[in-house]
Amino acid sequence: MGKINIIKKLSFTIVILLSSFLFIHIVNSQAELTSPTYKIVDPTVDSGGGRSESTSYSMLSSQGGALDDARLLSASYRIGSGFPNGIQANVPIFRCAESSTDSGSTNCINFPNANGAQGECGIPGCYDRFKVEINPSGNPIDTLYLVAIYNEDTNTQYFLQSDHTLDTTYDINDYMTICELEGKDTRTGSGCETGGDPNWDLSLQSSNVLNANANTNYTVKARALHGDFTESDWGSEAALTTESPTLVFDIDIGTTSAADTDGPYNISFGNLTAGVVNTPANQIWLDLGTNMQNGMTTYVKDLYTGLYNGTDTIPSQSEDLSVDAGSDGGFGLQIGSVAEDALGPLLEGTTYDLATNNIGTVTTSDTEIFSTDTLSTNVGPITNGRGGIILKALAVITTPGGVYTDTLTFTMIGNP
Amino acid sequence: MNKFLFYTIFIFCTVFTFSNVNAQETGAVPTLFNTEPLEIPSEDNLDLIAPIVANEQINIESSIKLSPAVINLERGSSYLLKIENNTNVTKEFTIVKSAFEITSDRKLKKIDDVLEEKLVNELEESIIIEDELLVIEPYQFKNVSIEYKQPILNYLNGVIVKQRDLLENSDENQSKLDFSGQLASVIIDPTLTREQLDQLKNTITIEPEKSFFGIALNSKFKIKTNISNNSAKLLKISGDITLYDGETRIDSKSLTQNYPSYFYPNDEVSIEFDFNKDERSVFNQIGERSAVKTLKINGEVVQISDEIYVLPYKILVLLILLLSTLMITSFLGYRYYKSPKKSK
Numbered sequence: 001m002g003k004i005n006i007i008k009k010l011s012f013t014i015v016i017l018l019s020s021f022l023f024i025h026i027v028n029s030q031a032e033l034t035s036p037t038y039k040i041v042d043p044t045v046d047s048g049g050g051r052s053e054s055t056s057y058s059m060l061s062s063q064g065g066a067l068d069d070a071r072l073l074s075a076s077y078r079i080g081s082g083f084p085n086g087i088q089a090n091v092p093i094f095r096c097a098e099s100s101t102d103s104g105s106t107n108c109i110n111f112p113n114a115n116g117a118q119g120e121c122g123i124p125g126c127y128d129r130f131k132v133e134i135n136p137s138g139n140p141i142d143t144l145y146l147v148a149i150y151n152e153d154t155n156t157q158y159f160l161q162s163d164h165t166l167d168t169t170y171d172i173n174d175y176m177t178i179c180e181l182e183g184k185d186t187r188t189g190s191g192c193e194t195g196g197d198p199n200w201d202l203s204l205q206s207s208n209v210l211n212a213n214a215n216t217n218y219t220v221k222a223r224a225l226h227g228d229f230t231e232s233d234w235g236s237e238a239a240l241t242t243e244s245p246t247l248v249f250d251i252d253i254g255t256t257s258a259a260d261t262d263g264p265y266n267i268s269f270g271n272l273t274a275g276v277v278n279t280p281a282n283q284i285w286l287d288l289g290t291n292m293q294n295g296m297t298t299y300v301k302d303l304y305t306g307l308y309n310g311t312d313t314i315p316s317q318s319e320d321l322s323v324d325a326g327s328d329g330g331f332g333l334q335i336g337s338v339a340e341d342a343l344g345p346l347l348e349g350t351t352y353d354l355a356t357n358n359i360g361t362v363t364t365s366d367t368e369i370f371s372t373d374t375l376s377t378n379v380g381p382i383t384n385g386r387g388g389i390i391l392k393a394l395a396v397i398t399t400p401g402g403v404y405t406d407t408l409t410f411t412m413i414g415n416p
Numbered sequence: 417m418n419k420f421l422f423y424t425i426f427i428f429c430t431v432f433t434f435s436n437v438n439a440q441e442t443g444a445v446p447t448l449f450n451t452e453p454l455e456i457p458s459e460d461n462l463d464l465i466a467p468i469v470a471n472e473q474i475n476i477e478s479s480i481k482l483s484p485a486v487i488n489l490e491r492g493s494s495y496l497l498k499i500e501n502n503t504n505v506t507k508e509f510t511i512v513k514s515a516f517e518i519t520s521d522r523k524l525k526k527i528d529d530v531l532e533e534k535l536v537n538e539l540e541e542s543i544i545i546e547d548e549l550l551v552i553e554p555y556q557f558k559n560v561s562i563e564y565k566q567p568i569l570n571y572l573n574g575v576i577v578k579q580r581d582l583l584e585n586s587d588e589n590q591s592k593l594d595f596s597g598q599l600a601s602v603i604i605d606p607t608l609t610r611e612q613l614d615q616l617k618n619t620i621t622i623e624p625e626k627s628f629f630g631i632a633l634n635s636k637f638k639i640k641t642n643i644s645n646n647s648a649k650l651l652k653i654s655g656d657i658t659l660y661d662g663e664t665r666i667d668s669k670s671l672t673q674n675y676p677s678y679f680y681p682n683d684e685v686s687i688e689f690d691f692n693k694d695e696r697s698v699f700n701q702i703g704e705r706s707a708v709k710t711l712k713i714n715g716e717v718v719q720i721s722d723e724i725y726v727l728p729y730k731i732l733v734l735l736i737l738l739l740s741t742l743m744i745t746s747f748l749g750y751r752y753y754k755s756p757k758k759s760k
Binding site: 366 | 525579593597
């Protein structure tokens with residue numbers, strides 16, 4: 001009887017102890033943080049979780065840091081768990097990162113011009129700048145993004161600054177909204193939905209990463225921030241290669257701008273009749289293109305400062321051949337037309353921007369005949385610029401006979 | 417009794433296990449159902465993550481393409497000059513050393529042939545061209561190594577690529593014109609000597625919004641900065657202005673976006689910034705501010721600064737009040753001390 005009592009007491013004691021322990025555990029595990037308005041149920045952030053099974057379901061759960069469970073992390077994706085993952089901004093990805101795309105290859109949707117990056121920088125693309133566009137991935141309009149840019153050739157990490165240049169450090173000012181980053185965000189209320197909105201910026205829509213190196217491989221990635229403690233992880237990387245500053249040049253001979261001829265290039269004057277201004281039907285057509293931000297200049301010079309027959313010269317001087325002030329004949333050039341497919345425009349050199357029988361001189365020194373610049377609304381790059389040059393020559397009665405020739409040399413130089 | 421003990425322990429273990437699961441469900445929602453932070457791009461964006469390859473399309477229009485047209489290169493370095501023949505015929509090219517000048521309207525121009533002949537020796541020693549004669553088949557390209565040895569005084573180095581075949585097959589019996597074209601590749605030497613750096617006019621001044629005998633009465637400043645290129649070189653300049661309180665950075669502004677891609681000789685840029693971001697307490701605002709202008713000029717770092725002492729007017733008023741109170745108290749105390757009542 002005494003033994004039974006002892007066992008009963010012992011069992012009772014054990015049950016009491018176990019019940020107490022169980023009660024304390026349940027109370028602890030369901031501790032709550034309360035305020036007059038809100039209640040956080042079980043604010044524990046310890047690592048834990050694991051696999052749980054029932055007859056119908058199985059569950060893989062993680063409590064605390066998701067990285068504690070290797071099964072929740074792959075090379076491409078991560079599953080975030082609990083606080084603070086629930087308030088983190090969504091990881092942004094790039095819609096595009098481009099420097100040399102055209103209309104067939106661009107993924108950017110906000111270039112102001114057609115034809116991808118080439119439409120902004122000219123053929124073959126941008127060399128000192130490029131364009132990135134971020135897919136907000138569900139983040140609100142006022143989410144801030146930090147863009148990291150890695151120079152694969154020099155192994156240098158840069159961060160996009162608020163002025164869109166690159167630096168190796170960053171601060172909170174370098175986190176930008178889509179409007180500040182790209183100059184356009186079509187979401188309602190963004191402040192840069194359409195032209196006229198305060199943050200609408202065509203220049204950022206054209207290119208928003210400046211001071212890049214030419215002919216260089218870059219990778220870019222971004223992270224998002226939407227309030228304190230909400231910064232996301234870095235998103236996937238996008239890669240691009242900048243172009244080199246490039247000149248595109250061609251000479252064609254023909255009566256119309258559609259001419260597309262291969263060398264050698266020459267135009268015959270036929271017989272020069274004294275007192276008659278000779279204008280060959282064929283013109284010189286120069287194809288001029290560049291992606292250089294400050295444009296290009298094309299010069300012309302000749303071999304003899306006029307037409308030369310081995311002993312005598314029909315001089316080249318700027319004059320009206322209808323008047324021929326020196327009564328010594330003359331030879332020179334006149335720009336017939338300028339055009340371009342995009343950018344530019346192609347500008348005429350003042351010496352040759354003439355009409356009727358007025359001509360500009362050619363000498364053994366270079367004289368500017370075509371250019372692009374950045375004055376006013378002009379831009380330096382130009383795509384498929386086409387300049388037509390008309391030749392004119394006048395012989396007079398005192399001009400000695402013979403076969404007159406000259407050689408014109410066109411020199412194209414980019415402006416740094 | 418033993419059964420009672422066994423069931424008790426069993427119930428304890430079961431409840432303990434489920435209480436753990438409960439804790440996970442309530443404290444941290446299992447993330448398989450937490451869709452918000454998932455880093456899964458939408459389907460239409462999946463292909464955008466792939467590296468974007470530079471476009472190699474050749475322009476349909478027949479043309480000759482040369483790159484780089486301009487390159488920053490330090491002496492002793494070399495680069496590859498790429499020449500593309502995007503025409504239907506084989507082209508011949510000659511590459512020659514040349515010198516270029518900067519015109520008054522911010523353009524580059526090849527120097528006259530006569531002058532170039534005088535510089536023939538300098539040109540010879542300035543550049544080494546790997547292959548001076550090139551034959552390029554239709555729609556092919558070639559790279560030529562150009563080594564930059566040393567600069568030519570007062571000019572930019574570079575090469576001219578001449579099309580050779582254009583002058584052939586001319587009819588010798590007719591008055592006519594032949595045409596040829598040539599393209600330039602210009603080298604910009606970024607190296608700056610100390611003398612050239614000293615030639616730059618580079619200033620910064622910090623002007624307080626309100627001041628009293630040279631002391632700023634608040635933390636609002638106008639910082640004026642100027643730089644002009646008094647050298648004969650093309651300069652690539654980037655930089656910023658940072659405002660410091662001792663070692664603590666208060667604010668900074670980038671200058672780079674306000675500068676041209678190159679400073680040509682005699683280029684001058686003046687910029688004014690308003691700095692008014694110091695939102696610390698007035699007590700923390702007391703002290704010396706320094707505006708530091710850091711420029712990277714062709715790779716060389718140049719720093720200049722200007723300083724001013726800040727004593728917020730609220731503190732000044734407080735000091736005046738304290739001082740006034742002290743003076744009045746002292747005066748009253750003195751009068752009391754000197755009064756006849758006291759002397760008794």
